[in-house]
Amino acid sequence: MLIFIARRLLFALALLFAVSAFTYVIFAALPSDPAALTCGKNCRPEVIATNRVRLGYDKPIVVQYGQFLNGIFKGRSYGVSEGVHCPAPSLGYSFRKHQCVTDLITRSLPVTASVALGAFVLWMLIGVGLGTMAALKRGRWPDRLATGFSVVGISLPTFFVGLLAIMVFVIWTGLLPFPRYEGITSNPAKWFMSLILPWFTLAIVSASSYVRLTRNGILEVMNEEFVRLGLAKGLRRRTLIIKYVMRAALLPIVTIAGLDFAALLGGAVITESVFNLPGMGKLSIMAVNDSDLPILVATTLVAAVFIVIANAFVDILYGFLDPRVRLN
Amino acid sequence: MKSRKVIIGALLVGAFFVSACGSSGSGGSGSGESSGGRSGTDEGIKDGGTLFILDHSTGATNLDPQRIYTGADLGFLGSTITRTLTSYTPVAGKAGTQLLADLATDTGTPSEDVKTWSFTLRDGVTFEDGAAIVCADIRYGVSRTFASEMTGDEGPLYATTMLAVEGEYPGPYTATADQQAAYEKAVECSEDGKTITFHLKNPVADFNYTVALLAFAPVPKASDTADKYTLKPVSSGPFMIKSYEEGKELIMVRNPNWSADSDPVRKPHVDEIHWQFGLDESVIDERMIADAGDDQATIVYGGLQPENLQTVFDDAKFADRRTDGFDGFVSYTMINIKKVPCLEVRQAFWLALDREALRTAGGGPFTGEFADSFINPLLATDYTPGTVTEGVNADGTPNVEAAQAKMDAAKEACPEVHKHATEEGLRFDHGQSELWAKLISIWIDSLGAVGIKIIDNAIEPSKYYATINKDPGDLMRAGWAADWNNASTVVPELFTKEGGFNYSQNWEDPAYPAFSDKVNLAKAEVDRSKQATLWQELNQYVLDQAWAVPGSFTKAQNLVGSRVRNAYPWLPFGWYNVGAIGLAE
Numbered sequence: 001m002l003i004f005i006a007r008r009l010l011f012a013l014a015l016l017f018a019v020s021a022f023t024y025v026i027f028a029a030l031p032s033d034p035a036a037l038t039c040g041k042n043c044r045p046e047v048i049a050t051n052r053v054r055l056g057y058d059k060p061i062v063v064q065y066g067q068f069l070n071g072i073f074k075g076r077s078y079g080v081s082e083g084v085h086c087p088a089p090s091l092g093y094s095f096r097k098h099q100c101v102t103d104l105i106t107r108s109l110p111v112t113a114s115v116a117l118g119a120f121v122l123w124m125l126i127g128v129g130l131g132t133m134a135a136l137k138r139g140r141w142p143d144r145l146a147t148g149f150s151v152v153g154i155s156l157p158t159f160f161v162g163l164l165a166i167m168v169f170v171i172w173t174g175l176l177p178f179p180r181y182e183g184i185t186s187n188p189a190k191w192f193m194s195l196i197l198p199w200f201t202l203a204i205v206s207a208s209s210y211v212r213l214t215r216n217g218i219l220e221v222m223n224e225e226f227v228r229l230g231l232a233k234g235l236r237r238r239t240l241i242i243k244y245v246m247r248a249a250l251l252p253i254v255t256i257a258g259l260d261f262a263a264l265l266g267g268a269v270i271t272e273s274v275f276n277l278p279g280m281g282k283l284s285i286m287a288v289n290d291s292d293l294p295i296l297v298a299t300t301l302v303a304a305v306f307i308v309i310a311n312a313f314v315d316i317l318y319g320f321l322d323p324r325v326r327l328n
Numbered sequence: 329m330k331s332r333k334v335i336i337g338a339l340l341v342g343a344f345f346v347s348a349c350g351s352s353g354s355g356g357s358g359s360g361e362s363s364g365g366r367s368g369t370d371e372g373i374k375d376g377g378t379l380f381i382l383d384h385s386t387g388a389t390n391l392d393p394q395r396i397y398t399g400a401d402l403g404f405l406g407s408t409i410t411r412t413l414t415s416y417t418p419v420a421g422k423a424g425t426q427l428l429a430d431l432a433t434d435t436g437t438p439s440e441d442v443k444t445w446s447f448t449l450r451d452g453v454t455f456e457d458g459a460a461i462v463c464a465d466i467r468y469g470v471s472r473t474f475a476s477e478m479t480g481d482e483g484p485l486y487a488t489t490m491l492a493v494e495g496e497y498p499g500p501y502t503a504t505a506d507q508q509a510a511y512e513k514a515v516e517c518s519e520d521g522k523t524i525t526f527h528l529k530n531p532v533a534d535f536n537y538t539v540a541l542l543a544f545a546p547v548p549k550a551s552d553t554a555d556k557y558t559l560k561p562v563s564s565g566p567f568m569i570k571s572y573e574e575g576k577e578l579i580m581v582r583n584p585n586w587s588a589d590s591d592p593v594r595k596p597h598v599d600e601i602h603w604q605f606g607l608d609e610s611v612i613d614e615r616m617i618a619d620a621g622d623d624q625a626t627i628v629y630g631g632l633q634p635e636n637l638q639t640v641f642d643d644a645k646f647a648d649r650r651t652d653g654f655d656g657f658v659s660y661t662m663i664n665i666k667k668v669p670c671l672e673v674r675q676a677f678w679l680a681l682d683r684e685a686l687r688t689a690g691g692g693p694f695t696g697e698f699a700d701s702f703i704n705p706l707l708a709t710d711y712t713p714g715t716v717t718e719g720v721n722a723d724g725t726p727n728v729e730a731a732q733a734k735m736d737a738a739k740e741a742c743p744e745v746h747k748h749a750t751e752e753g754l755r756f757d758h759g760q761s762e763l764w765a766k767l768i769s770i771w772i773d774s775l776g777a778v779g780i781k782i783i784d785n786a787i788e789p790s791k792y793y794a795t796i797n798k799d800p801g802d803l804m805r806a807g808w809a810a811d812w813n814n815a816s817t818v819v820p821e822l823f824t825k826e827g828g829f830n831y832s833q834n835w836e837d838p839a840y841p842a843f844s845d846k847v848n849l850a851k852a853e854v855d856r857s858k859q860a861t862l863w864q865e866l867n868q869y870v871l872d873q874a875w876a877v878p879g880s881f882t883k884a885q886n887l888v889g890s891r892v893r894n895a896y897p898w899l900p901f902g903w904y905n906v907g908a909i910g911l912a913e
Contacts, residue, residue, distance in 0.1 A: 036794040039480040045798065050477040084555055095480075097387070097574055098555050107573065166611055171618045178615065180604070181576065276606045278576040286386045286575060286606075291788065 004319050012312040019304040024065045027297050033057075034293045038095040054078055055095070068092065068297075091301070092294030094287075101298045104283060108267075109302070111181055112279035114191065115198050115271060116264040122203035123210060124257060128250070130207070131214025136241070138219065146211050153208025162201045162274035169197060179275045198275045202268060206260070210253065217249035224248075255314050262310030266303025365648035367888045368420060368896040373597055373910035379892070380622055381603040381906070382612045383629040387574040388603070392558035393545035394472040395482040399656065399809060400629065402542055403901025407594060407908060408580060408601065409563040411546075413447045413466065413524075413539045415593045418905050420896035422708065425813040427537060430593050431461060431546070431564070436536035442854060443492075445535045446525045452590040455548055456563040456583045463517035463524040465546035468500060471511055473543050475499025478554050483543045484811060485828055490538065491515060492527045501554060531852035533859065537812035540900075566596040566907060578603040597894070597910030609633055616887045619649075624889040625911050627904060631884045634691040640887055649892075652885045655902045656706055656809040658699050659879035666833040667802045670742035673749050673780075674874035675717045676734035677803075682774035684724030687880065689766050694885060698724045699878035702808070702822060703815045703867050706899065709856065710815035710863045714871045714878075731778040748802075753781035755801035760786040796831055804831050807882070809902065815863035820847050823870055834875045843869055 035052035052058045055078065056067055067076065071090035078084040078093050086093050086100035093100055134146035169176045179197055182190035221227065222245055230240045267281030276282075280299055287295035390396045393410045406415060415430040417423055427435050432447040439445075453461045473479065473487040474497050493514040497507050516525040528535065538544070551562045560569055566588075567580040580601040588595070613636045615623045632640060640646045663674050687695055701714040719730030738746045748754070756771060758764050764786060772782045782803075787795045796804050808829065811817035821827040824847050825835040834840050843866065850862035870876065884902075888895045891911045898905040 033794075036791060039482075039794055044476070044481065047476045047481060048794065051480070054477065095555065098558050099574070104574075163608070163611070167614065171614050171620070174620055177621065273606075274608060274611075276576075276604070276608070278573060278606070282386075282575050282606060289386070291791070 001319065005316055008312050008315045008319075012308050015308050016305060019308065020069070020301055021065060023297055023300045023304065024068055025061060027293050027300075028061050028064060030293070034291075051095070055093075091298035094292050094294050096290045096292045097286075097295070101294050104295060105280070105298055105302055108278060108280045108283045109265075110183065111277050112265060112267055112272070112281065114181075114184065114195055115202065115268050115277060115279060116261060118195055118199040119202035119206065119268070119271075120257070120261050120264065122199050123207040126203055127207035127210025128214045128253065131211040132218060132246070134211060134215040135218035135222070143215075146215070150208045150211040153204050153211075156205065158201060158205050158270040159274050161204055162197070162271060165197045165201055166274070179277070181277050194277075198268075198271050198277060201274070202264075202271050210257070213253050213256070214249065217253060218245055221245045221249045255318070258310050258314050258317075259307070262306040263303070265306040267299065365650075367649050367890075367892050368651070368894070370894050370910065372912035373893045374913050375597050375910065376599050377625060377911040378600040378602055378622075379598045379906075379909055379911065380626040380889075381601065381629050382607050382615070382626055383603060383605050384607055384609045384612065385629070386606050388558075388572075388578060388605075390482060390558050391561050391569070391572070392479070393483075393542035393547065393561060394469060395479050395558060396542045397483045399901045400903035403898050403903050404906045406542055406901070407565070407898075407905050408567040408596075409561065409565045409569065409583075410542050411453070411461075411564040411591070411593075412542060412544055414536050415540055416898070416900040418593055418595065418898070418908050420898070422899060424899040424905075427540065428593055430540075430591070431466075436539070438533075438535070442531040442533050442535070442852070443528045444525060445528070445532075445539075446523055447536075447539070448523045449521075450590050452587055453564065454585045454587070454590075455546075456568040456585055458585040459548065461546050461564055462521035464521060465548050466524050466544065467512065467515045467517055468549045468552070469545050469547035470515060470543070471497075471500045472547060472552070473499075474511070475501050475554075484541050486538050486541065486811075487543060489826065489828075490526075490528050490530070490532055490535070492529045500549075530848075531854075532816075533852065533854045533856075534812070534814050534816055537814060540812060566591070566594050567601060570600075575606050577605065594907050596907055601906070603629070613887075616889070617646075619890050624891040626889040627892060627895060627906070627909065628886060628888070631886055634694065637691075637694050637885055640885070646887065649890060650885065650887050651895075651897060652694070653883060653897060654696070654704070654706060655882055655884040656704050656899075657807050657882040657902075658702055658704055658809070659696075659805070659807040659882055660699070660702060661877045661879065662804040662806060662832045663874065663876060664800050664802050664804070664831070664833055665875060666836045668745055668749065668754065669836065670738050670745035671874060672734045672738035672741055673745050674877075676731045676738065676778055677775065677780060678717050678874060678877045679719055679727045679731035679734060680775050680778045680780065681877070682724070682726045682770055683879065685770045685774065686767055687724060689770060690763060694883060696880035696882035698722070699881045701867055702870060702876065702878055703818050703863065704809065704881055707810055707813060707815055707818070709813070709860045710818075712864045712867075714868055716871060717874065726774050726777065728777050735778050735780070750779045750781060753783040754803055755783045755785050756803040756805070757785045757787055757792075757796050757801035758805040759789040759792050761789070800831050800833065806831070807879075812900065815860070815867070816851055819863055819866045819870070820851060823847075823866075823875060832875045834873070837873065837875070839869075839873050843873075 035048050035055055035057050038051040039047055056064055071086065071092065073088055075088040076086050076090045084093055086102060089102055091101040091105065094104065097104060130146040130149060134143040137143045170178050176197060177193065179194040181194045184191040227240065227245060230244060267279060267284050269281035269285060272279045272281040273285055280302065283295060284299040287299060389398055389401055391405065396402055396405060406412065411431050413430060413432040414427050414435050417426040417428050429435050431449055431453050433450055437446045449461065449463065455461060470487050473483060473485065478499065478501065491514045494510045495507065497503060497511045500508065503511065514527045526535065532538065546564060548562055559572055563569065563583050566583055566586045568583040570579045570581045572578040582599055610633060612628055613633050616626065616628060617636065617639065640650050641652065663677065668674060683698055700716055701711060703711045705711045719727045721727050735746065768784050775782050785801055808818065808822060821829050823830055823832065823834060824844055846862065846866055850859055850866060853859040853862060893910045893912050894908045895904045
């Protein structure tokens with residue numbers, strides 16, 4: 001088992017290295033000139049040239065990538081006299097935001113994690129709960145209700161649900177204040193209040209597909225021979241469903257949920273934008289709007305890291321759950 | 329001044345909101361101006377409380393005084409955290425353009441030839457840490473303008489073009505001892521540190537207005553963090569920055585070391601200002617219209633969305649909360665004289681352009697009035713209606729017949745340019761936006777009616793200036809407002825080779841030398857009325873040569889919360905005097 005885990009971790013590391021190189025090269029190869037973006041409206045060619053050197057964009061792309069990697073482990077300085085220094089792990093410096101990219105990421109990540117965690121719990125409860133109910137009451141009104149919710153939820157875009165929630169709960173009825181993010185450590189009550197609407201918005205949209213997945217999974221397992229055998233042997237239906245059916249049906253759902261959660265940690269772009277949450281998604285959008293390449297590279301990399309980690313975690317988990325995976 | 333609302337990608341923005349200008353002449357909503365009713369007065373103000381500012385942008389464009397060049401930012405930050413040697417009278421209307429001594433004891437003492445200006449600092453002026461503001465702080469602040477690689481030349485460059493610094497000066501970060509000495513010779517401090525003297529290359533009769541720009545604000549050298557200074561500038565005003573998080577919020581609190589006795593300009597009322605970023609524009613409008621809770625103590629950075637203008641301006645209940653007026657800008661199209669050296673083609677371009685269709689597509693009369701000058705009417709001393717090319721319709725509709733006649737004449741007078749315009753096509757540079765995706769088809773169609781072919785070149789807004797600086801097209805869209813109440817910040821800036829924003833390359837035109845000589849005369853003219861006449865003549869000269877085509881005098885509409893008071897449009901900056909805003913109970 002240890003060899004299996006080590007192999008998976010090594011593979012994840014190699015993948016991360018490949019992703020970082022690929023991401024860096026892709027963004028560096030874009031036609032836009034990052035040095036030109038450091039200049040204002042009066043921008044003169046000599047200023048752009050100076051800043052190109054300062055940013056290190058005058059060097060071959062391999063050297064640039066090397067400097068980038070070096071910055072992650074050793075930190076990096078920009079310019080000579082002005083003393084802009086980003087300590088390790090440095091993911092670059094944004095001359096648009098006048099800040100080290102790592103600082104921006106460090107500030108944004110807890111916001112996204114807060115959104116992702118709460119929404120994840122909600123959507124799993126709603127999705128799996130409704131899906132289970134639909135499967136157990138197949139063909140009856142609870143099934144139709146859950147399936148209807150699923151269809152509506154999948155059809156509604158996140159931004160629409162978000163804006164509707166703001167209109168209804170904040171502007172029209174005044175039941176909730178407009179979400180303004182506060183850190184959980186500085187004010188837990190405000191933190192909670194600021195995230196209620198984003199959590200439910202994300203949960204409603206995401207739970208819809210989980211209703212379907214759960215319902216179909218349970219129905220599929222319930223048709224298995226071991227279930228009929230269990231019933232024939234006199235197992236209580238409740239015990240059979242909880243101990244055997246759910247366990248088998250939820251395994252693939254847990255896997256998908258893990259990957260979905262990891263993807264969300266890379267930034268819930270639309271939800272964060274609608275509710276003005278300064279998370280990874282918002283940071284990415286700002287970077288796209290400003291063509292801020294250092295931030296774009298970093299946010300893409302961080303998102304990729306979460307996916308790779310989640311993949312490795314799921315692989316290892318599968319190894320535990322299904323020994324055949326280990327042998328392969 | 330440049331704009332933060334980069335709707336055409338490149339607007340140089342600024343000032344002079346409105347109230348004095350007339351109607352659009354189109355009738356109905358948006359045809360007149362509104363100064364905000366009760367919200368523009370101090371009725372019922374109770375000191376204290378928090379003022380909220382909602383902003384769609386992800387953060388402040390800049391907080392570093394040497395990098396600030398948007399009209400609204402200059403007024404906002406100038407009224408709250410950054411003081412300058414001179415400033416403007418904090419009142420509504422044209423009286424607000426009156427210069428006032430700020431950090432200095434008076435509005436400056438010029439030498440007879442107006443090539444040297446001295447200012448003496450008041451007693452008791454301090455930074456937020458209580459340290460006295462001395463001449464060296466102002467001299468150091470101004471020197472930062474020269475550090476182009478740090479500032480990216482984002483702020484106004486008057487210091488670099490006006491000061492008589494011998495040789496190259498790269499700014500304080502990389503200057504050699506000799507270079508620094510040369511700079512300090514041009515900007516002298518008296519031994520007691522109370523008087524600063526600026527030595528200028530050329531006579532500048534209104535240099536005391538120049539120093540009202542935040543680029544001339546003090547910066548304590550010990551606190552300068554270069555590129556990062558923009559995140560936490562040291563305050564000299566009644567507020568100071570408590571926290572700033574890009575994409576989220578900037579919080580200003582009162583500066584305990586600011587003294588009202590030493591400041592004749594600022595009269596703050598609120599305790600805190602919370603500037604919230606990154607909000608959806610439609611949500612902002614909905615919140616302002618609903619006017620609930622904290623939104624009653626809120627103003628908006630940026631105007632109302634076009635789809636909400638009728639709602640707000642057709643309903644009397646908003647009368648005390650809405651403003652509608654000219655923002656001081658003139659939108660225009662520069663014509664590259666190097667590529668289009670033919671007056672007839674340039675005039676045909678003007679005659680054929682369907683300005684009315686463009687205005688309608690942009691939102692109708694709310695967007696502004698057709699301009700007949702590059703000098704905004706709000707610069708009342710310098711403005712006079714310009715005489716546009718004969719045949720240009722006042723209602724903005726195209727005069728195809730007259731345009732065609734000009735093109736026919738061009739075919740004889742300058743066949744190569746005619747061929748370039750009709751066969752190869754004129755490259756039209758403009759900022760990329762949803763609006764421009766609609767407008768460009770009007771340009772192509774209306775100019776196509778007389779055979780002028782337009783090649784659309786939409787440029788990402790953040791790269792607009794860098795692009796047209798490097799590779800100017802045949803036509804370039806821009807906008808401009810005066811940096812202060814004098815056309816000396818319009819005509820020379822836009823149309824002389826030394827100006828910061830001349831993309832027309834008109835120095836290639838044989839008509840240019842006479843123009844340039846006259847500009848130099850005007851700049852040195854100390855008699856203000858004579859100077860105004862010269863600016864008017866020079867403006868007409870540009871119109872006659874069709875080096876550029878004026879578009880419109882643009883307007884802006886805003887809505888404030890019902891408890892907001894003193895939110896009057898401050899003419900020099902095109903936005904509210906934010907530092908003076910108070911809240912009613």
